[in-house]
Amino acid sequence: MNHFYHESRFGENWFDYANIYLRFVEEAPPGATIVEVGSWRGRSMAFLGVEAIKSQKRLQLYAVDTFRGSMEHAGHPQLATGSMVGHFLGNIKPILHAVHCLPLPSTEASKLFDDKSVFAVFIDASHQYEDVRADIMHWRNKVQPGGYLAGHDFGGYDGVRRAVAETVGLYTVVGQSWITQC
Numbered sequence: 001m002n003h004f005y006h007e008s009r010f011g012e013n014w015f016d017y018a019n020i021y022l023r024f025v026e027e028a029p030p031g032a033t034i035v036e037v038g039s040w041r042g043r044s045m046a047f048l049g050v051e052a053i054k055s056q057k058r059l060q061l062y063a064v065d066t067f068r069g070s071m072e073h074a075g076h077p078q079l080a081t082g083s084m085v086g087h088f089l090g091n092i093k094p095i096l097h098a099v100h101c102l103p104l105p106s107t108e109a110s111k112l113f114d115d116k117s118v119f120a121v122f123i124d125a126s127h128q129y130e131d132v133r134a135d136i137m138h139w140r141n142k143v144q145p146g147g148y149l150a151g152h153d154f155g156g157y158d159g160v161r162r163a164v165a166e167t168v169g170l171y172t173v174v175g176q177s178w179i180t181q182c
């Protein structure tokens with residue numbers, strides 16, 4: 001299956017963590033669950049989905065998003081149409097069969113997962129300190145031993161840096177992302 005995540009229909013390109021998603025797919029055991037918190041128009045999930053399908057590991061992929069945008073998306077034309085979730089689903093059509101879409105706030109969605117049941121969670125939702133802190137606190141116990149908790153925008157947002165520093169013991173910064181093995 002060929003990659004399509006670079007296509008223009010995905011709009012803004014914030015996806016600079018392909019190396020982390022490749023690690024998730026490579027190290028995940030067969031049937032493992034991987035959660036993306038913050039999927040927007042689907043670019044990053046499009047990459048993850050193709051890699052997951054190519055792996056033939058039957059990975060369970062979840063896209064968690066309110067589909068209402070973050071603070072920095074206020075006034076975005078795509079939100080004005082009220083069709084964000086439809087746009088996401090349409091954009092990822094080639095991999096739709098491999099993705100579970102949860103149109104919920106991150107902390108609510110986390111309650112649908114048992115503790116230690118998820119191989120990897122990648123947080124790329126709100127970048128506000130309180131929200132990132134809440135996301136980490138809600139998702140960290142869901143990750144199984146040896147699995148990964150990671151997130152985006154460590155470089156550009158003080159709130160992300162502070163929340164990660166306060167709540168995650170040991171972590172590594174990879175480009176604009178942070179990652180810890182549980």
Ligand SMILES: C[S@@+](CC[C@H](N)C(=O)[O-])C[C@H]1O[C@@H](n2cnc3c(N)ncnc32)[C@H](O)[C@@H]1O
Nearest residue numbers: 038040043044065066068069070105106125126
């Ligand atoms: C930066 S975008 C995600 C970009 C995407 N990962 C990519 O690279 O294409 C952030 C997304 O997080 C979502 N979001 C913000 N706060 C959220 C929350 N509390 N719960 C769930 N989703 C949230 C927004 O709706 C937005 O779609």
